[in-house]
Amino acid sequence: MKSSYKNSAQISKSIFTTQNIVLASIGWGVLALLYFLLFSAKIPGADGVASRAEWYLVGTNIFEAIAYLNAGILCLRNWRSPQIMSSRNVWLAIAIGMISYSLGGIFFGYTEIVLKEEPDASIGDVFFVLSYISLGVGMILAVAARRINLEKWQWLIVGAIGVFGSLLAWWISMQQATGEQETIVTILNWFYIVSDVLLLIIATTLLLAFWGGRVSQSWRMIAAAAFSLYIADMWFKYAQGPNYQSGEILEVFWVFSGVLFGMGAALEYDASLSRTRRERGRKRG
Template sequence: MRASYNNSYPTKSLFKTRNIVLASIAWGVLALLYFLLFSAKIPGADGTQSRAAWYVIGTNIFEALAYLSAGILCLRNWRSPQIVSDRNVWLAIGIGMLSYFLGGIFFGYTEIVLKEEPIVSLGDVFFVVTYLFLGVGMILAVASRRLNLEKWQWMIVLAIGAFGSALAWLISQQPQGVDKVSLEVPSGVENIALILNTVYIVSDVLLLIIATTLLLAFWGGRASLSWRMIAAAAFSLYIADMWFQYATNWIPNYQSGEILEVFWVMSGVLFGISAALEYDASKVRSRRAGGRKRA
C-alpha cells in the first residue's frame, strides 16, 4: 500500500493549482510567440500571399487545447463538494468551454481540411451553445452575490456597455460597394450568416456588460481573484470576436491567423486559470472551516 501511495503522489502533485496556473500562463505565452513569429504571409506559386497551412493548424491546436483544459477544470469544480460558490456556475461555464472546443474543431475542419470558407458551418451550432451557457453561468455568478455597486460603478458599466455596443455596430457594417457574401454563397446561407453574426454581436456585448459587473462586484480579496480572471476572459473573447467581425467585413479575402486572434487562446487560458484558482480557494476555506469545527 505504501508503494502504491508513493507512485500516485507525483501524479497528484502535477495537478496542484500552482502547476496548473504556471502551465496555463506558459501556454498563453507560447501562443503569443507563435502568432508573433509565424503569422507572416508567404508568397505562393500564383503570386498571391497566404499563411502556411501548418501555421493555421497550429493556431487551431493552441485554441482547442486551451478550451478543452478550461472545460475540464470547470467541470472539476462542478463535481467538487468543496466548491464554495454555486457549482451550477461552473457547470454552465464548463459546458460552454467544451462547446467552444467542439465548435473550433468543426470550424478548423471546414477551413483546413475541406478548404472551404466557413461562413456557416456545424461549428456555429456549438458557438451559439457556448454563448448561451457562458451567459447563464456569468449571470448566476452575479446573482449569487449581492450587488452593492456605487453610482460611479454603475456609470462605468453603462459606459462600457454603450462603447461596446457602438463599436460592435460600427464593425459589423460592411463598406459600401462590398458584398462578398452574396457573391459567394446562396441567399439562404447568407441570411443564416447574418442572423448568426447578429447573435454573436449581441452575445459579445451582453458578456462584456456582465463581465464588467463581475469585475466591479468581486473586486478585492484573494477569493475574488478567480472571478476577475473570468471577467478578463470575457474581455479577451470580446476583443477576438470584434477583430474577426472587422476582418471579415472590412478586409478583402481575409485569411485567419492574425495576431489579435490570439485573444481567443487567452480567453480559454484565463477561464482555466479562474477555475483552478476557485478550486484552490475553496479547498483553503474548507480546511479552515474543518479546523474551527475540530477546535
C-alpha cells in the first residue's frame, strides 16, 4: 500500500513539474488564440441578423474559466508552501481573486448563454468585484513587502502609464455614458475602471521593482497578466452597445491574463524550492 502511494506521488511529481505546467499554460493560451481566430466570425441567422454560434461562446467561457481556476490552484499551492519567497498572504489574496474571477465568468456565461439575458448587473459582478479587491490587496502586499527604490526615470514610466491608462479609461467611459443608468450599474462601471487603472499602475511598479531579482520572472508574468486584464476590460467597455456580442478577438486577453497569473505562480514556486535546496546544500557543505 505504501509503495503504491509512493509510486503515485512520484508520478504526480514527475508530471506536474514547473516546466510541464508552463508548457501546458502556453499551450492553453495558444489554443485559445487559435479558437478565437478561427471561430469568432458571425454567422447570419434565419432572421438575417449575424451572430456567433452558441457552441463558440461556450468554448470561450471554458477557456477562460479553466485558465483562472488553474491559476487559483497554483496560487493556493504557493500559499500552502512554507518555502515560498514572497509572503504567503500575497498568494492567498491572488488565489481568491483568481477563483472568484473564474466563478464570475461562469455565472456571466450562464446568464448570457443559458438564460439568454444580458443584464447590466448580475450575480457574476459580485465575484468580479471580489476578484478585483483580492487582486489589488495581493499586489499591494507584494509591493509593500519589497523596498521600492526606483530611479527617477522608472517613476516617470509608472506615472506615464498611469496617466495614459487613466485617460484611455476615462475616454472610453465617457463614450459609453449615454442615457440614464441605474445607480448600481454606474457604481460598478466606475469601480471596474478605477480598479483596472490601479492594477495597471501597481503592475508597472512591480515589474520595475522586481526586475533582475530572484523572483523577477514570476512577477514579470504577474505584471503581464495585469496588463492583459486591462486590455480585455477596456475592449469590453469600449465594445459594449446595442449590437455587442461576446467573443470578440481581443477578449482572448482574459484567457491570457489567467494563463499568465498561473505561470507566475508556478515560476515563483520553482524559484522558492531552488533557493531552499541551495540553502540546504550550503549547510551540509
